[in-house]
Amino acid sequence: MSTLDELRQRLPPWHDETSSRAVDAAVGLARSHGLRVEEPTVLADVVSVVVHLRPAPVVARIPTHLTELRQPIADWLRREIDVTTFLAGQGAPVITPSGELPPGPHEHDGFTISFWSYVEPDPDRTASTDDYAAMLVDLHSVLREYPGNLPLLAPVANEVPLGLAALDRARGVLTDSEIDQLRSAADRLRPWWEAPSGDLQPLHGDVHTETLIHGRDGLVWCDFEDACLGPREWDLSMLFWSDPEAVARHHNPDPDRMRALSELRALHLALSVVAFHTSVPHVDGWEEGVRVFLSTLGTDAGSVPASG
Missing domain, CATH: 3.90.1200.10 (Aminoglycoside phosphotransferase (APH), C-terminal lobe)
Structure with missing residues (x-):
């Protein structure tokens, strides 16, 4: 077990009212761009919320507690989008910014939000x-x-x-x-x-x-x-x-x-x-x-x- 894995087992999930508001903000913003969202499903919730906007093949990432340390958080998200856009253009295997709606970063309802393509994980395989x-x-x-x-x-x-x-x-x-x-x-x-x-x-x-x-x-x-x-x-x-x-x-x-x-x-x-x-x-x-x-x-x- 790695040191980081050990830490994650010791710390509880941080889901709170902020997380719920973050999901609502992402869903509302996505719908305002015409995306059909029927069943938002939280994939991760520690210092950012990651939510699959089902049935759309789109994932929203919303920094929550992370914004306490990183300001302006939009600069960090913009670098992420720029780097992954470059890598995808070079044929590197990366999760790409969403093509279903503008990837952002967006400011909405007090949150900074980016949108990404959904990749369905294979539950039977884990990277070594x-x-x-x-x-x-x-x-x-x-x-x-x-x-x-x-x-x-x-x-x-x-x-x-x-x-x-x-x-x-x-x-x-x-x-x-x-x-x-x-x-x-x-x-x-x-x-x-x-x-x-x-x-x-x-x-x-x-x-x-x-x-x-x-x-x-x-x-x-x-x-x-x-x-x-x-x-x-x-x-x-x-x-x-x-x-x-x-x-x-x-x-x-x-x-x-x-x-x-x-x-x-x-x-x-x-x-x-x-x-x-x-x-x-x-x-x-x-x-x-x-x-x-x-x-x-x-x-x-x-x-x-x-x-x-």
Whole structure:
């Protein structure tokens, strides 16, 4: 089981009144564009709501709690649409922005909404870590040709400072030593997100165990909201936690960079959970998620090589 899978098992679903309003907003907007929607079906609901607008072959994605951390959220969704439109044009296997109505991003009833093509998953098939590692080779090759501008490691640059600023409010739930460990790790890893050395390229930005969907016609990539510029090891980091041999077999990453970016990913996820807690305090068990990621962080000053 990967670290992220363990965290997801510990944290409860976040469905609340905001989620219901988000679904209503997406349905209303889709109908205003002439789309027939009879049975909206929620596919996911954590920090964004993902809803299949049945019977139409359209999925709406509506950031809910995610907007507490990412402003303006429309910029993130616009990058996702731009990158996936480019990839689809190059023949890459991706879930495409909807052709049934304008994909957006749209502002409607207080929500920012994007629309996507629905891909029916094959319930009998699941992508393996080896599948992810193998397919990332081709995805990275196509992404290198992306002509648009992307921010440097956008999720880290956005969420890590917010999480650090929220640490004092986490006292009493996290221990002083845990807070010190997070701050120390941020100091050690700062060069890796502010000025990483070596080759940088456009990245997916958030590769984990739910960013490949096994459709009836094969595997397709999704969820490019975190698309950014950075070292390719960033995209490999959570795969490395699950199966380092698969990563080595397909990518042969630099060991020092792989170790540093894996730690940076753990720091980013830990501090994202801290920041989310300050915005969505009714979610219980969040501190256990932080501790899952803390366990993967080095504790000594020499644990991560210098970026330069």
